[in-house]
Amino acid sequence: MIEWRSVLLLISKIVFSIGLSYIYYVIAEKIKPGHGIIGVVIAIGFWGRLYSREIIEFVLLFKYWGEKSALQQWHGKYYTFDGRQIRFYLVDEIVWVALRDLKKVLDPKLAQWEIDTLGSDYGKIDQSREMAVTEAGLMRLLESRTDDRRAKYPMIRFKRWLLKEALPNVKRMPRSAVNHPMKGL
Known part of the structure; x- marks a missing residue:
């Protein structure tokens, strides 16, 4: 069952992070034209804090998937x-x-x-x-x-x-x- 509250929270995080990235891009472009990407790189640090739980869950899911695929042929056999x-x-x-x-x-x-x-x-x-x-x-x-x-x-x-x-x-x-x-x- 999908928990709508967590889906809305994730959507709001995505909208916030896109908006924050855009703001940092614009600020960096105004400071020095052609260097707006630096603002996006700075915003990525905020993304890490904002999405820390999702990043950890993804890493654990990737680890679980790797172990499962490596050991599946041996499981119980x-x-x-x-x-x-x-x-x-x-x-x-x-x-x-x-x-x-x-x-x-x-x-x-x-x-x-x-x-x-x-x-x-x-x-x-x-x-x-x-x-x-x-x-x-x-x-x-x-x-x-x-x-x-x-x-x-x-x-x-x-x-x-x-x-x-x-x-x-x-x-x-x-x-x-x-x-x-x-x-x-």
């Missing part, structure tokens, strides 16, 4: 582990994890021969350009990184995080909160 985004896809009740995201987390680095041994647990997600690994394939990759005495603590934490927080949450989330490669799902 990612999880983060140690500051790294991990995307999960739910396709036919099977959880897939983006390979590009896993490569940022896994230590030691993922080798091509490991990917080749995954077989059907590795592939392209339907109607998506994203290569991914199923939950079962991911557990096989983590098994070699966490089940011996030389296991690195970040990998143990990552596996624990997957099993206790991320995967159970993805499986019980509504479909709108998980990445879906197809719009109809």
Whole structure:
């Protein structure tokens, strides 16, 4: 609902600022012909005071718009582990994890021969350009990184995080909160 009082106040501010700018322009032209623009520049300082609330709201709106446009594709569709985004896809009740995201987390680095041994647990997600690994394939990759005495603590934490927080949450989330490669799902 439009509040007419605030609209009238804004219109009166605009009329006042245009009138003030014109007066300063005329005064500056009378003092030194051809320098009327200096009067307008002086009036801009008054505009800043007069429109301070609107300027601040515009800056905040611009900031909000920028954050929203930058984060919209991720909103409600990612999880983060140690500051790294991990995307999960739910396709036919099977959880897939983006390979590009896993490569940022896994230590030691993922080798091509490991990917080749995954077989059907590795592939392209339907109607998506994203290569991914199923939950079962991911557990096989983590098994070699966490089940011996030389296991690195970040990998143990990552596996624990997957099993206790991320995967159970993805499986019980509504479909709108998980990445879906197809719009109809």
